[in-house]
Amino acid sequence: MAEKFDNLEEHLEKFVENIRQLGIIVSDFQPSSQTGLNQKLFSLSWNFMITGLQDIEKCRQQLHDINVPLEVFEYIDQGRNPQLYTKECLERALAKNEQVKGKIDTLTKFKSLLISELGKVFPEEMAKYKAIHGDDPPS
């Protein structure tokens, strides 16, 4: 699974590097003896850009089953590290996990307390209830 990501990452890095070099050529073009060379580099870069796009599109088939949550895009659009989204997801999951565990523990204690108190008030009925549902497992 990591290989297909590495493949895509490699193609993207090459593409970005090519665009960057194109930008450098275009930013300050000077007439000199190397004009022909720059023109050649420029045209080569353009075609390399198109082949780069073709290579990136080929990677798409390997990654058709990958789903990215939309909230990550909001982090990227704000210029924030997307790993913060993962961090916040884990923290929220842990907090919710602890909350639910607390509820389960409280309700389990309440159940055992209720059964013991009902057993004092309605001993016969509670004996029938335990016969149907069995004894409660220790909490």
Next chain:
Amino acid sequence: MTEIFSLYGQPDSQGPAGPSALGFGSGKPQAPQNMGPMCFQHQMVDEGGPIRKPAAMNEPFYLLRELPMENELTGHTNLITHYNLEHAYNKFCGKKVKEKLSNFLPELPGMIDSPGIQDNSSLRSLIEKPPVCNNSFSPLTGAMLTGFRLHTGPLPEQYRLMHIQPPKKKNKHKHKHHRPQDPLPPETPSDSDHKKKKKKKDDDPDRKKKKKDKKKKKNRHSPDHPGMTGAQPSSSSLR
């Protein structure tokens, strides 16, 4: 709640039911006769729950239901250890994750920390309004490339900022491939202060030793010795 609705809101009920029929006020409740099967049919249509037999439900206790199926995985278990995410948790929550996008993508050129809405380069706009294009990429011919002739001289000012990179931090590990030098932006006041602060810290190794000694003294005198850090999942609370 479905039981209460079925007892209160039956269109075929025979007259208003007294409080005794509903089980309030006088001891043991009377089992409803005509309303019984209908109200239990209501209860059987549960939200995704299994259909239960009406006959067994009235004996020996009124409204006694079967206990729900127990799930192996509940909130009682530590889901992070269950799904083997401890390493991921320590990686993201144990260490400090840097805020900026450029820390995640250090080799990406350009000013990527600025919001995408400012220069209309947001991913959201790309998803909401995808650009209309052909299905395939075809290479440019020589005639097409003549349309991209370069004119001499620098770019107009409005386009100059696109290739400027933020100042790179010095890394300990040297990169194998070296890029051609990019024009660097002028130092901002915040960057120069940051560098001055860094220099002060580097020039005073004695300060670090003194701080460490102070911390050790504090730890000796404090009643609670710090053990596990607060960022780690508390295994005792979730077991």
